[in-house]
Amino acid sequence: MMVSPASLVAALSPEAPELKFRLTDSTLRDGSHALAHRFSPEQVAAIAGALDSAGVPVIEVSHGDGLGGSSFNYGFSAHDQHSLIAAAVGAVRSAKIAVLLLPGIGLARDLEEVRDLGVSIARIATHCTEADIAIQHLRTARDLGMETVGFLMMAHMASPAELLRQARIMEDAGAQCVYVVDSAGAMTPADIRARIAELKAGLSSLTQVGVHAHENLSLSVANSMAAIDEGADQVDGCSRGLGAGAGNCPTEVLVAVSDRLGYATGVDTLRIMDVAEDVVKPVMLRPQVVDRSALTLGYAGVYSSFLLHAERAAERFGVDAREILLELGRRKVVGGQEDMIVDVAMELAARA
Numbered sequence: 001m002m003v004s005p006a007s008l009v010a011a012l013s014p015e016a017p018e019l020k021f022r023l024t025d026s027t028l029r030d031g032s033h034a035l036a037h038r039f040s041p042e043q044v045a046a047i048a049g050a051l052d053s054a055g056v057p058v059i060e061v062s063h064g065d066g067l068g069g070s071s072f073n074y075g076f077s078a079h080d081q082h083s084l085i086a087a088a089v090g091a092v093r094s095a096k097i098a099v100l101l102l103p104g105i106g107l108a109r110d111l112e113e114v115r116d117l118g119v120s121i122a123r124i125a126t127h128c129t130e131a132d133i134a135i136q137h138l139r140t141a142r143d144l145g146m147e148t149v150g151f152l153m154m155a156h157m158a159s160p161a162e163l164l165r166q167a168r169i170m171e172d173a174g175a176q177c178v179y180v181v182d183s184a185g186a187m188t189p190a191d192i193r194a195r196i197a198e199l200k201a202g203l204s205s206l207t208q209v210g211v212h213a214h215e216n217l218s219l220s221v222a223n224s225m226a227a228i229d230e231g232a233d234q235v236d237g238c239s240r241g242l243g244a245g246a247g248n249c250p251t252e253v254l255v256a257v258s259d260r261l262g263y264a265t266g267v268d269t270l271r272i273m274d275v276a277e278d279v280v281k282p283v284m285l286r287p288q289v290v291d292r293s294a295l296t297l298g299y300a301g302v303y304s305s306f307l308l309h310a311e312r313a314a315e316r317f318g319v320d321a322r323e324i325l326l327e328l329g330r331r332k333v334v335g336g337q338e339d340m341i342v343d344v345a346m347e348l349a350a351r352a
Contacts, residue, residue: 020263021228021235024058025051025251026212027280028088029100031242032064033305035285037077041087043283049091050279051239054271056251058121060098060236061088064244064305065335066125067099067106067114073338074105082117089118096120100151103133104336108140115144124170125151125181127334128158131169142174149210149234150175154334156186156301160198167199177208177234182223183305183335185216185245185298189226196230210234213249215241216298218290220249221257228263240276240288245297245304247288252276296322300329309338313345323348 028044048059061084063069063077070077077084088097098121099114111122122141124134134150141148150170155163167178180195187195192211199209211227213220213236224235237254241247252272258265293311297304302325310328314321327344 018264019266020258021233021265022057023251023254023265023267024060024098024210024234024236025056025239026060026236026248027051027239027242027251028084029060029062029066030064030238030244030248031280032062032077033244033308034242034247034288035283036308037063037070037075039077039084039283040079041083044084045087045091047239047275047279047283048088048095048097050275051272052092052095054275055265055267056095056272057266058098059088059092059095060100060123061085062099062101065100065105066102067110069102069105071105082113085114085117085119096147098123098149100125101137102126102335103137106137108137111137111141111144111146115146119146121147121149123149123151123179124175125153127336128152128155128163128166128181131166134170134175135173138170138173138175148175148177150178151181151212152179153181153183154301154303155180155182155195156184156191157332157334160194163195164198164202167203171203171207175207177210178203179210179212179234179236180227181212182214183212183303184301185214185220185304186301187213187223188217188219189222192223192226193230196227196232200231208233210236212236214243214298214304215246215248215250215288215290216294216304218246220247221253224249224254225257225261228258239272239280240284242280242284242288243304245307246290246294250276293321293325296325300326302329302333303335305335306333306338306341309341310345313341317345317349319345319348319352
């Protein structure tokens with residue numbers, strides 16, 4: 001007798017508790033870093049459609065560095081961002097499509113353009129101590145009728161109290177959710193707990209709190225679960241972990257662990273496994289692994305999207321990628337300073 005996937009999941013989770021958190025899958029945004037921004041519209045449509053059919057409620061689509069990210073500094077996209085977003089919108093039936101925007105890279109008018117394409121969620125990202133530069137963009141997104149999310153990147157570089165102060169700036173500007181973003185994959189569960197708890201206690205009860213974890217210290221799932229335990233309302237994942245550095249919290253693992261703990265996600269556990277294996281794996285350039293370079297990102301507290309840039313610079317100048325990353329960590333380099341990677345590699349080569 002054949003047993004359906006739904007029956008297997010029901011057997012593991014006989015009760016159906018209320019949704020514990022809302023899942024956002026960032027494969028088609030953060031995963032762009034790992035693919036050197038080479039996603040095609042056909043790949044986007046296939047992945048978005050598969051995620052939607054598995055029950056993923058929010059799917060993020062854009063250049064790895066957000067709207068307008070296709071550039072010399074961050075890496076050019078193989079295809080125009082509008083064509084990729086339109087492909088995702090056309091492939092889903094239930095899921096909402098989200099985009100990321102970093103003020104100074106993307107412009108306020110980009111939000112209007114993608115809203116007209118069918119995007120309904122704007123995630124506005126800044127360095128964890130620069131929330132004030134997001135005010136205009138958050139307000140613009142609200143005026144456009146979009147759901148607004150504030151993204152505090154490299155959150156390990158700010159204390160819980162400082163992160164709360166920055167989160168309040170985003171909240172006052174209209175953010176309906178503020179994320180603790182472990183861009184470097186440098187935080188431990190204790191670090192995550194402290195920051196999520198601080199935001200949950202210090203923001204309005206109407207403002208949600210989210211978490212975005214990277215795998216550089218092999219803690220993305222543990223950190224995500226710690227955030228959920230502290231009351232996180234929104235949690236990010238990437239199918240098969242496809243993302244910058246060692247990748248992100250794998251969506252399929254997050255869903256499976258949540259099921260084992262009795263946390264309802266609204267996502268079909270076995271189907272999301274199939275998405276990872278059958279749809280996402282074939283487009284990956286290499287497996288997402290915690291190798292020595294990726295581990296160094298988390299150890300040194302360096303922005304995860306620097307990985308491929310650092311490896312290319314290391315090969316070009318004949319130096320160890322880890323030495324580049326360690327020096328970047330010592331200098332506390334953050335997203336937007338990608339040009340420093342080559343500068344550091346040149347300096348290391350000159351010293352050799």
